[in-house]
Amino acid sequence: MNNQEIDIDEYIEQISLLLNLEIKDEYRNEMIADFEKLISIAKIVNNCPLPEEIEIAPVFEP
Structure with missing residues:
Protein backbone atom coordinates (compact mmCIF):
# COMPACT_ATOMS: atom_id res chain seq x y z
CA MET A 1 0.00 0.00 0.00
CA ASN A 2 3.00 2.26 -0.31
CA ASN A 3 3.13 3.27 3.36
CA GLN A 4 -0.49 4.39 3.40
CA GLU A 5 -2.38 3.82 6.61
CA ILE A 6 -5.88 2.43 6.39
CA ASP A 7 -8.72 3.61 8.61
CA ILE A 8 -10.03 0.12 9.27
CA ASP A 9 -13.21 1.28 10.98
CA GLU A 10 -14.07 3.51 8.01
CA TYR A 11 -13.21 0.68 5.59
CA ILE A 12 -15.58 -1.69 7.40
CA GLU A 13 -18.29 0.95 7.37
CA GLN A 14 -17.91 1.64 3.65
CA GLU A 26 -20.59 -6.05 19.20
CA TYR A 27 -18.63 -7.57 16.27
CA ARG A 28 -16.94 -4.40 15.04
CA ASN A 29 -13.99 -4.50 17.48
CA GLU A 30 -13.26 -8.12 16.60
CA MET A 31 -13.36 -7.29 12.89
CA ILE A 32 -10.95 -4.39 13.40
CA ALA A 33 -8.56 -6.68 15.32
CA ASP A 34 -8.75 -9.29 12.54
CA ASN A 46 5.08 -7.94 0.81
CA ASN A 47 8.48 -7.13 2.34
CA CYS A 48 9.91 -10.55 1.53
CA PRO A 49 12.40 -10.13 -1.32
CA LEU A 50 12.15 -12.57 -4.21
CA PRO A 51 15.02 -13.46 -6.54
CA GLU A 52 14.72 -12.15 -10.09
CA GLU A 53 14.93 -15.66 -11.58
CA VAL A 59 -1.35 -22.81 -13.15
CA PHE A 60 -1.58 -23.47 -9.43
CA GLU A 61 -1.20 -27.16 -8.62
CA PRO A 62 -1.18 -28.10 -4.93
Missing part, protein backbone atom coordinates in the same frame (compact mmCIF):
# COMPACT_ATOMS: atom_id res chain seq x y z
CA ILE A 15 -17.70 -2.00 2.61
CA SER A 16 -20.76 -2.87 4.69
CA LEU A 17 -22.68 -0.13 2.89
CA LEU A 18 -21.53 -1.39 -0.50
CA LEU A 19 -22.52 -4.95 0.35
CA ASN A 20 -25.72 -3.89 2.10
CA LEU A 21 -24.51 -5.87 5.10
CA GLU A 22 -25.45 -4.91 8.63
CA ILE A 23 -22.55 -5.30 11.04
CA LYS A 24 -23.54 -5.33 14.67
CA ASP A 25 -21.56 -3.10 17.01
CA PHE A 35 -8.01 -6.68 9.86
CA GLU A 36 -5.04 -5.40 11.88
CA LYS A 37 -3.66 -8.96 12.03
CA LEU A 38 -4.19 -9.43 8.29
CA ILE A 39 -2.43 -6.14 7.54
CA SER A 40 0.58 -7.10 9.68
CA ILE A 41 0.83 -10.49 7.92
CA ALA A 42 0.50 -8.85 4.50
CA LYS A 43 3.32 -6.43 5.35
CA ILE A 44 5.62 -9.36 6.16
CA VAL A 45 4.76 -11.12 2.90
CA ILE A 54 11.64 -16.77 -10.00
CA GLU A 55 8.91 -17.16 -12.61
CA ILE A 56 5.19 -16.89 -12.09
CA ALA A 57 3.42 -20.25 -12.28
CA PRO A 58 0.77 -20.23 -15.01
Whole structure:
Protein backbone atom coordinates (compact mmCIF):
# COMPACT_ATOMS: atom_id res chain seq x y z
CA MET A 1 0.00 0.00 0.00
CA ASN A 2 3.00 2.26 -0.31
CA ASN A 3 3.13 3.27 3.36
CA GLN A 4 -0.49 4.39 3.40
CA GLU A 5 -2.38 3.82 6.61
CA ILE A 6 -5.88 2.43 6.39
CA ASP A 7 -8.72 3.61 8.61
CA ILE A 8 -10.03 0.12 9.27
CA ASP A 9 -13.21 1.28 10.98
CA GLU A 10 -14.07 3.51 8.01
CA TYR A 11 -13.21 0.68 5.59
CA ILE A 12 -15.58 -1.69 7.40
CA GLU A 13 -18.29 0.95 7.37
CA GLN A 14 -17.91 1.64 3.65
CA ILE A 15 -17.70 -2.00 2.61
CA SER A 16 -20.76 -2.87 4.69
CA LEU A 17 -22.68 -0.13 2.89
CA LEU A 18 -21.53 -1.39 -0.50
CA LEU A 19 -22.52 -4.95 0.35
CA ASN A 20 -25.72 -3.89 2.10
CA LEU A 21 -24.51 -5.87 5.10
CA GLU A 22 -25.45 -4.91 8.63
CA ILE A 23 -22.55 -5.30 11.04
CA LYS A 24 -23.54 -5.33 14.67
CA ASP A 25 -21.56 -3.10 17.01
CA GLU A 26 -20.59 -6.05 19.20
CA TYR A 27 -18.63 -7.57 16.27
CA ARG A 28 -16.94 -4.40 15.04
CA ASN A 29 -13.99 -4.50 17.48
CA GLU A 30 -13.26 -8.12 16.60
CA MET A 31 -13.36 -7.29 12.89
CA ILE A 32 -10.95 -4.39 13.40
CA ALA A 33 -8.56 -6.68 15.32
CA ASP A 34 -8.75 -9.29 12.54
CA PHE A 35 -8.01 -6.68 9.86
CA GLU A 36 -5.04 -5.40 11.88
CA LYS A 37 -3.66 -8.96 12.03
CA LEU A 38 -4.19 -9.43 8.29
CA ILE A 39 -2.43 -6.14 7.54
CA SER A 40 0.58 -7.10 9.68
CA ILE A 41 0.83 -10.49 7.92
CA ALA A 42 0.50 -8.85 4.50
CA LYS A 43 3.32 -6.43 5.35
CA ILE A 44 5.62 -9.36 6.16
CA VAL A 45 4.76 -11.12 2.90
CA ASN A 46 5.08 -7.94 0.81
CA ASN A 47 8.48 -7.13 2.34
CA CYS A 48 9.91 -10.55 1.53
CA PRO A 49 12.40 -10.13 -1.32
CA LEU A 50 12.15 -12.57 -4.21
CA PRO A 51 15.02 -13.46 -6.54
CA GLU A 52 14.72 -12.15 -10.09
CA GLU A 53 14.93 -15.66 -11.58
CA ILE A 54 11.64 -16.77 -10.00
CA GLU A 55 8.91 -17.16 -12.61
CA ILE A 56 5.19 -16.89 -12.09
CA ALA A 57 3.42 -20.25 -12.28
CA PRO A 58 0.77 -20.23 -15.01
CA VAL A 59 -1.35 -22.81 -13.15
CA PHE A 60 -1.58 -23.47 -9.43
CA GLU A 61 -1.20 -27.16 -8.62
CA PRO A 62 -1.18 -28.10 -4.93
